[in-house]
Amino acid sequence: MSIRTIQVHLGIGACLVALFLILYGIPNWVSSPSNVRKIILSPLFWPYTIAGLTGLVGLGLIVFGRGPDDDDAPVNEAIEDPRAGMIRLAAMALLMVVTFWALPRIGMVWAAMGAFAALAFLVKTRHPKIALTCAVLVPLVLYAFFAHVASVAIPQGNYVRLP
């Protein structure tokens, strides 16, 4: 993608977001008391102003992005296998969801150990033994510091509890 294409895509996206917010998002998700005397004092005023400005900036991006361009060179560094990259990104998203879900259930230490090991595997580390050692040690050291020095109540989960 060239920078002009990116600009146009962003502009269209910004206009759509602005329209969505003005027509649906703000009326439904921002509540305002009925007795507000002036619109500028209303909780709705600021979100509408920002949404309107987003629409204007979106239009600006489309207008400036549609002009002639001498440089159509792609701006993002290409990777060897984009399909594998997308699969890794999907796996990363899944890893985050699973970690978030597991934090209160199995505890932060065990969830963090799993997340560390899975991420090291996902980025194809060349030091698997060091990665596994770190996956165990780093969450434990952080637990020791936060729980025993900083007195933070680190979630322990329902199964194995640490001292």
Added chain:
Amino acid sequence: MSLFDSIMAGLALVGNVNAFLSLAIGIVIGVIGGAIPGISATMAVALALPFTFPMQPINGILLLLGVYKGGIFGGSIPAILIKTPGTPASSATILDGHPMAERGEAGRALGMALWASCTADLISNLSLILFAGWLASFALNFGPPEFFALMLFSLTIIAGVSGDSLLRGALSALLGLMLATIGLDLVYGTSRFTFGDPSLMGGLNFIAVLIGLFAIPEVINMVWHPTGHIGKVQSLGNKWVTFAEYKRCFRSIVRGSFIGVFLGSIPGIGAAPAAFLSYSEARRKSPNKANFGKGEIEGVAASEAGNNGVAGATLIPLLALGVPGDVITAIIIGAFMVHGLQPGPMMFVMNVDIIYGLFIGLILSSGILFIVGGLAIRGFRPVADIPKRILMPCVLVLCIYGVFAVNNNIFDVGVMFVMGWVGFVMSRYHIPAAPFLIAFILGPLLEDNFRQAMLMSGGSPEILLRGPITWFFWALTIITVIAISRGTLNKARERG
């Protein structure tokens, strides 16, 4: 009591090993705390507070001030090495510090960060001593209209950190402003974009958004392109900052220090906006402005001078008026009270020895920070040598613990993950993250002060131009907007 007597009384209080050690230990704790992403200077001060209860009042307060100053500098270490600001105040340091680290010049960047931090710290402390009363009385004249005008002017910083496209920078800022509206409305208490979830009622946690936006996209980028870093140097390097470079950046450092002093003396603004404003001003005035954002050492100097300039100045309203200048001084005010001291004008009469003892301790702290900071840079050298595919999982785990520890809230970890994806998409679409962050910080202040001003005037906008302070900031804003527009048009003409 004459000035000489006061200084001697202060010296008698701090001229002992215990006071010196308290300050030094505080700085060491602060640098370590600031250097660990997610701990932050605020958290380090809060953690150290209970340890000061059994100490002499002056020693306890000096320890906390040491933690504060060390923490603000310490935040720059991970900001430069791993693009993760240890404290929000170091966000601006990333912009040029990390590109320098990627070029193998982390040592140079860290060295300049230390020199700029110590210089700004010294200037800030001297300003505290010289201008405490005067600056505090000026800040006392600020009401909501003045704050609104100041915030509006501060938002023009966005133009300076938007990179090569002002429109993409503006889009980023608007996204930040929109996300800052999430939570309960402060005037009417009605909900905005909370979807009935109590976790969203207080708004999005700033640390979660900050770490999500700056650290997690690095992890996701590594997943997208695991071998992308190979060939890119990331070490301290053999090149260290030279005195000639310090001299070249000196004007930006002094300017940034005074920006920090000015903003720090106004309660509620904090170090992060000061760092961005200092950075933006340095970029505006520098002959190397094209290099800003790509690893310009002057950018590191300016942002570090801005955030460290705040550290001494936030004590101006604290000591002179008993008003905390930011969250950290709000914690420190607790330490004063625990020791039976009430900061404010009467303290200058009743406890003048403590006031001057603190002043002397603060001057000493700049020198100690220079020594401790120098050692810390070398101590954190291994961080730069860790293989990136081991470091990134460490960063992920550290972020999870750090973000959770701020509020003991797992929801914040989720916010961080989501913001990480937002940051990743933004980086793929070349939308700069800095305007988002500035708008996210300034947005609520801007809106609250605007609405408070409108409530005061019954909806009449005339209040926004009510006096010389507002006129001054409106004039600055207009001049800046004209300069930005001219610059953008000139750039467009050059492109043909």
